[in-house]
Amino acid sequence: MNSRRDFLQKIAASAMVMPLMPLAGWAARMNNYDGPVLRVAIMGLGGYGNRVAEAMRDCVKAKLVGVISGTPSKIKDWQSRFSIPEKNCYNYENFDRIKDNKDIDVVYITTPNGLHHDQVIRVAAAGKHVICEKPMAINAKEGQEMIDACKKANVQLLVGYRMHFEPKTLEIIRMRNSGEFGKIMFFQGQCGFKIGDPTQWRLNKQLAGGGAMMDIGIYAINGARYMVGEEPIWVTAQETKTDPVKFKEGVDETIQFQFGFPGGAVASCLSTYNMNNLDRFFLDGEKGFAELQPSTGYGPIKGRTNKGELTHPHVTHQTVQMEEMAGILLEGKQPSIPVNGEEALKDLKLIDAIYKAVKTGQKVDLKG
Known part of the structure; x- marks a missing residue:
């Protein structure tokens, strides 16, 4: 070190x-x-x-x-x-x-x-x-x-x-808030990798609570919310399972899910434990776009917009996170994107809705 x-x-x-x-x-x-x-x-x-x-x-x-x-x-x-x-x-x-x-x-x-x-x-x-x-x-x-x-x-x-403190991510959010992308129309989040050891806790429903969605898919859920800047009002989802031995009942292998937002934007996302090279966010607006690839890995994050490459230097995410969280707990600072329990609860409600949509095959209305 x-x-x-x-x-x-x-x-x-x-x-x-x-x-x-x-x-x-x-x-x-x-x-x-x-x-x-x-x-x-x-x-x-x-x-x-x-x-x-x-x-x-x-x-x-x-x-x-x-x-x-x-x-x-x-x-x-x-x-x-x-x-x-x-x-x-x-x-x-x-x-x-x-x-x-x-x-x-x-x-x-x-x-x-x-x-x-x-x-x-x-x-x-x-x-x-x-x-x-x-x-x-x-x-x-x-x-x-x-x-x-x-x-x-x-x-x-x-x-x-940790991504709530990542500088390229925050720059895209600043640009969106300032209207540089115009009306947001579309978000795509791809999160996945091919998981190894079948005996690990991530493939144990009791310990993990599910499968890929509970490990890597949450990045796309959370990312859709902070990139679009709104809360979803509906969810649809579809599950694909090619290896029911490795991915037992209740442990999802691959789920595609979609969100609708009150401003008219839609999101199309993928969460998987059976495909590599998936770590990408794409945000599209009427005036411009933003892309992060890789978007949520440990870094360095790489990003570009219609105005050019994002060149903020890489600093270890967890170092920045802990410095900022110390500011929250000791000094009462408020981050640009919340990192409290209420923020996490919004993601959990969406995970519940995605699993419900998979099970029922129906669109899940979140407005109520």
Whole structure:
């Protein structure tokens, strides 16, 4: 991992080449930062938890201070790698004790989807803020219960929507808001890859809550909403399953789904675990267009519009996300696109509607 100094120097060098980029002053602000620091414990020490932890090495507003895991060997490894004290280490049986730990402000949950509901409610009951990976829950009912529990405990619930802070994405949204694309007519979101190990939790309905839709399809759902700038009023959807052995009952392989928006725009999206090279957003308006490809991967994101290529430099998404979430939790900042539980609940309601449309073969009206 590069040192923070190297990291900041690289950003500063990029800023010299592209002085108009939104992140031009970020390195300097970070270098001079002397404000409050968000103290984070990560729950779930798997692949994504590691990615977040490594990215936080370059944060100044957020610091990894604790871990929660069911695997003692992982805890020992993380203690060594990230200098985490023994008193900030917990397992899934005893992590309610964080209530008495004043050195932890927030718990970032990166466990499988089906575990989020109970874990978020327990963390909230312990009086800690929560960051939960997406999808926040496996259905809207569970999501609402999580929101209610956090409100009752007077803690904040944020969701790991890292793309809501990605500069090329935000530039397209700025252009749309300023009318540069004219009336928005169409959005296309393609999200998918060919999944490997058939025994992994992502293909276990109890843990995942579904299949590709709960893992990769949510990017197209969420992206359709923030790219078009409206909430869908109807949904249609169709499922294709070519391997019922690997993709068992309740675990979707491929779903095509469509949204209609109140302004007249339509969206056509694809979520799949059986096709590679699918990571693209396309937005079309009467005056112009925008394209991101790749659109939601870990980066660098590549984008262009009818006015040319988007040239904002790449910064690790999770680093930016945690800096910005620290600002939300510590300073009351409001992001351009919400990352709270209510935002996540809108996606969960659409996931419910997509599964309903697949099952019934009917258009699902969302206006009521």
